[in-house]
Amino acid sequence: MxxxxxxxxxxxxxxxxxxxxxxIVSRAPAALxxxxxxxxxxxxxxxxxxxxxxxxxxxxxxxxGWLGGASPSARAAAGRLAYARGGLxxxxxxxxxPAPREVVTLHDVVAWRYAxxxxxxxxxxxxxxxxxxxxxxxxxxxxxxxxxxxxxxxVVVPNGVEERYFGAEPLGADRLxxxxxxxxxxxxxxxxxxxxxxxxxxxxxxRIRAARPDVTLVLAGPPHPRRTELFGALxxxxxxxxxxxxxxxxxxxxxxxxxxPSLVExxxxxxxxxxxxxxxxxxxxxxxxxxxxxxGGLLVDPTGPGLAAGVLDVLAGxxxxxxxxxxxxxxxRRFTWEASAEGHARVWxxxxx
Numbered sequence: 001m002x003x004x005x006x007x008x009x010x011x012x013x014x015x016x017x018x019x020x021x022x023x024i025v026s027r028a029p030a031a032l033x034x035x036x037x038x039x040x041x042x043x044x045x046x047x048x049x050x051x052x053x054x055x056x057x058x059x060x061x062x063x064x065g066w067l068g069g070a071s072p073s074a075r076a077a078a079g080r081l082a083y084a085r086g087g088l089x090x091x092x093x094x095x096x097x098p099a100p101r102e103v104v105t106l107h108d109v110v111a112w113r114y115a116x117x118x119x120x121x122x123x124x125x126x127x128x129x130x131x132x133x134x135x136x137x138x139x140x141x142x143x144x145x146x147x148x149x150x151x152x153x154x155v156v157v158p159n160g161v162e163e164r165y166f167g168a169e170p171l172g173a174d175r176l177x178x179x180x181x182x183x184x185x186x187x188x189x190x191x192x193x194x195x196x197x198x199x200x201x202x203x204x205x206x207r208i209r210a211a212r213p214d215v216t217l218v219l220a221g222p223p224h225p226r227r228t229e230l231f232g233a234l235x236x237x238x239x240x241x242x243x244x245x246x247x248x249x250x251x252x253x254x255x256x257x258x259x260x261p262s263l264v265e266x267x268x269x270x271x272x273x274x275x276x277x278x279x280x281x282x283x284x285x286x287x288x289x290x291x292x293x294x295x296g297g298l299l300v301d302p303t304g305p306g307l308a309a310g311v312l313d314v315l316a317g318x319x320x321x322x323x324x325x326x327x328x329x330x331x332x333r334r335f336t337w338e339a340s341a342e343g344h345a346r347v348w349x350x351x352x353x
Contacts, residue, residue, distance in 0.1 A: 002040070002352050003087025004028065007047045007096050009064070010056035013222060013242070015191070016269045017107055020137070020159055021092050027341035035345050042348075049082070049096055068095055072123040076100075088132075088352055090344070094124045103347055104131045106154065108266030109144045116194045125149045132351045135344065137267040138288035155347050158292075159267050160337035162249075165276035166329075170254035171247065180238045185216040186311055187255035187279075188270075189248070192224035195264040197284065202230040203304025204261075208311050209236055215315065220251060253277040257314045260289060261302050268292040272335055275328035280321050282310040292335075296328030 006028060008021045025046050032042040048058040051065065060082060067075060079097035083089050089099035094106075106128065111120035121127075128134055128145070134154040136142040142154040176182070186208070192198055198219075205217055217237045219227060231237045243251055252258060258274030260283040265271075268289045274281040274297075281297035283289045284307075290299055300310035314321050 002042045003085060004032070004042055004044045004348055005047055005083055005085065005087060005089045005099075006044065007049065007083070007089055007091050007093070007099075009093045009095060010048050010050035010054060010058045012056060016159075016267075017092075019162070019269075020105075020107075023160060023162075023337040024092075024341055024344055027337060028344065031338075031341040031345035032348065034342070035349060045085075047083070049093075062097070064095060067097055068119075068121050070123070072126055075123050075127070088348060090348065094121045094127075098123075098127045098130070101351070102131050103133045103135060103351060104128055105135045105137075106141060106145055107137055108141050108264065109148050110193075110195055110264055110266070112148055113264065114193065114195050133347050135347060138291050140288035140291060141266045155343075157340055157343035157347070158335055159269060159272070160335050160340045161269070161272045161276045161332055162337070164246075165249045165252065165273050166333075168249035168253040168277050171250040175247075175250075176254060179218070179240050181216050181218055181240075183214055183216060184256040184315070185218045185238075185254075186257045186259055186315075187218045187220065187252060187274075188259050188261065189220040189243075189252070189273075190260075190262075190270050191221055192227040194226075195262060197261040197263045197302050198227060198230050200302055200304050200307055201259065201261045202234065204307035204311065205231075205234055205237065207304065207308035208315075209234075211312055212315055215256070218251070218255070220248070249273070249277060252279055255279050257282055257311055259307065259311055260284065261307055262289065263287065263302055265289055271297060272332055275325075276332040278325055278329045280314045280325045281328055282307065282314055293328070294331055296324065296331035298324065 028044045049060045049062045050056045050058040075097045079099050083099045089102040092105045110117045135157050136154045145151040145154050220243045222242045258279050258281045260271045264287045271283045283293050284302035285299035298310050300306045
């Protein structure tokens with residue numbers, strides 16, 4: 001009997017990392033069963049940790065604030081208590097304490113690169129180097145982990161895209177009008193930290209608007225002062241906030257262009273989601289985005305002029321743009337959560353021998 005504990009943290013505002021956790025946790029038993037040798041049995045449990053006073057649901061309470069700055073030995077002791085049943089632990093959040101035998105997910109290294117991201121856990125780099133395996137969501141993140149953190153052999157297992165994005169029905173005119181959107185629009189979805197490069201998009205927008213005064217820019221994502229400061233005074237811009245999960249694919253599908261201007265993405269899920277809805281994607285030619293987008297979108301220099309030229313090229317339409325969108329749709333089909341779960345299962349089995 002092999003025991004696998006998948007450890008995550010409770011989060012009030014789920015984002016891309018939580019979608020990853022949900023999909024891998026739900027598919028883990030089936031993925032392991034599909035690869036199992038005769039007589040090989042796995043028992044999978046999911047541990048959801050939250051702070052001592054958190055009102056969020058979970059299965060385990062931990063002093064999360066203290067853990068972030070605790071010494072490696074203190075964190076190791078906390079891990080032995082938290083995962084007392086033994087077996088293999090897959091730790092999907094670096095804030096959680098380490099287990100004696102573990103696999104760890106590393107989405108990106110932005111905590112070490114950007115001051116406006118959450119500070120890295122003090123012991124994280126050392127713990128990652130000690131892990132039995134580290135799963136990275138892109139080759140770019142894996143290379144960053146090798147160069148910056150000294151990892152030796154991180155394993156690349158890409159994310160997937162949810163099935164509901166394929167063939168999503170575009171949001172209707174009435175629903176769009178309620179958001180203040182009338183006519184064609186350019187969509188960008190996600191956070192507003194420095195690496196998201198919204199400043200370049202704000203520089204690009206007046207150029208785009210001058211050439212195409214019929215087009216609106218729609219920004220979806222949790223409210224953030226940087227986004228408001230950059231775009232609040234620009235014409236024909238709609239800050240629609242965090243969009244409900246069931247609505248987001250339809251908002252993508254109704255867009256004329258999806259733009260992903262990020263300087264750094266650990267994976268680049270917004271680009272993949274745009275491709276899956278069949279909408280043309282303009283993305284920065286940086287970090288992991290070329291891996292995900294390939295020839296299924298237009299990769300551009302992530303500057304104001306570069307983004308403006310790319311968006312205007314796509315807005316002009318034509319056979320080449322239509323063919324690119326079709327390639328993007330077909331390419332997005334390769335990124336499934338089933339394939340991602342299988343990749344994780346191969347890692348778990350290799351660690352247990």
